[in-house]
Amino acid sequence: MFRDIRQRLLASAVTIVLASFVSFVVLRALPGDPARLIAGPLAGPETLAATRSSLGLDRPFFAQYGQFLWNFVRGDWGYSFSVGDEVREALTSRLTATLELALYAFVLAVVGALVCASVASFRPGFRRGLVRLFALVGLGSPPFWVGLVLIVVFSSYLGWWPGPSGRLSPQLYPPEPVTGFYTVDFALHGDLIGVSDSAAHLVLPVVSLALLPWAFLTRLLTANMADTAGQPYILVVRSKGVPAWRTHVRHVLANSLLPTVSSCGLILATLITGSVLVETVFNWPGVGAMLTEGISAQDFALVQSFILLSAILYVVGNLVGDAVNRMIDARLRTPGAAR
Incomplete structure (x- = not known):
């Protein structure tokens, strides 16, 4: 019985991680630049670079993914610039x-x-x-x-x-x-x-x-x-x-x-x-x-x-x-x- 529970919990954890990883890959494969959307069409290269750095988009892919999982577990889901509020507050509201x-x-x-x-x-x-x-x-x-x-x-x-x-x-x-x-x-x-x-x-x-x-x-x-x-x-x-x-x-x-x-x-x-x-x-x-x-x-x-x-x-x-x-x-x- 306990072995079955362990297997189910392990399979559940793997499913959650795979789902999050696939979504992480697909979102970054979409055309467009979030930094450009935030900074505006008239922003210069320095402004775009600073925006990407603040969003963490200048870091390696797996470093971004690992940081996202760690922050999610800690309850820090990031900031939603489309809503203008913390993600956790926006979702729960x-x-x-x-x-x-x-x-x-x-x-x-x-x-x-x-x-x-x-x-x-x-x-x-x-x-x-x-x-x-x-x-x-x-x-x-x-x-x-x-x-x-x-x-x-x-x-x-x-x-x-x-x-x-x-x-x-x-x-x-x-x-x-x-x-x-x-x-x-x-x-x-x-x-x-x-x-x-x-x-x-x-x-x-x-x-x-x-x-x-x-x-x-x-x-x-x-x-x-x-x-x-x-x-x-x-x-x-x-x-x-x-x-x-x-x-x-x-x-x-x-x-x-x-x-x-x-x-x-x-x-x-x-x-x-x-x-x-x-x-x-x-x-x-x-x-x-x-x-x-x-x-x-x-x-x-x-x-x-x-x-x-x-x-x-x-x-x-x-x-x-x-x-x-x-x-x-x-x-x-x-x-x-x-x-």
């Missing part, structure tokens, strides 16, 4: 907006997948075909395109929900921060108007972001539940007179959740780090919009730190999913069972 969007999308995707897969598996036939059709459409629809369609239909044409106007209407002020989630903070302060307005602004971006993971989880759960329903022990349970719905929930659904649990950690990490285009479409003031500006400005410190954080989130999500699976299924705690 906008992270709560991204987390609120991602967590609501995650809950919607998981609950929706559980309901749709259960309906499709318990009543096969037309319902199963309809669920599979919608899931297939969801898998083939990019989230940013879904967001644009939802804005056109439900905001511009029908006027049911706010469009790309951020987290709140212009006439409202943000609540006093407690959790950083506007819906929660407004509720804690008893402001029902703020709760309603912030929730309304969440609807379209949450649906846009949740559609793809909902489709993936629905297809995964439907296939697993169809396979589990045909197992001999399900027939034994039914032969004992257990009602069909109870058999479905307690045995078919419960035994089909393991692959889904493994995927949920990675899906949550993907929603947190992969909401860049959705945030841009809806003018959502999260990490994604700031990252888009950082890439355009070749802000190495900001982009490198975000990519490294993303790699850490993916690794942690995978480890948490495996740990939950081991808690649920005793077979995975047996030495050699995972192999």
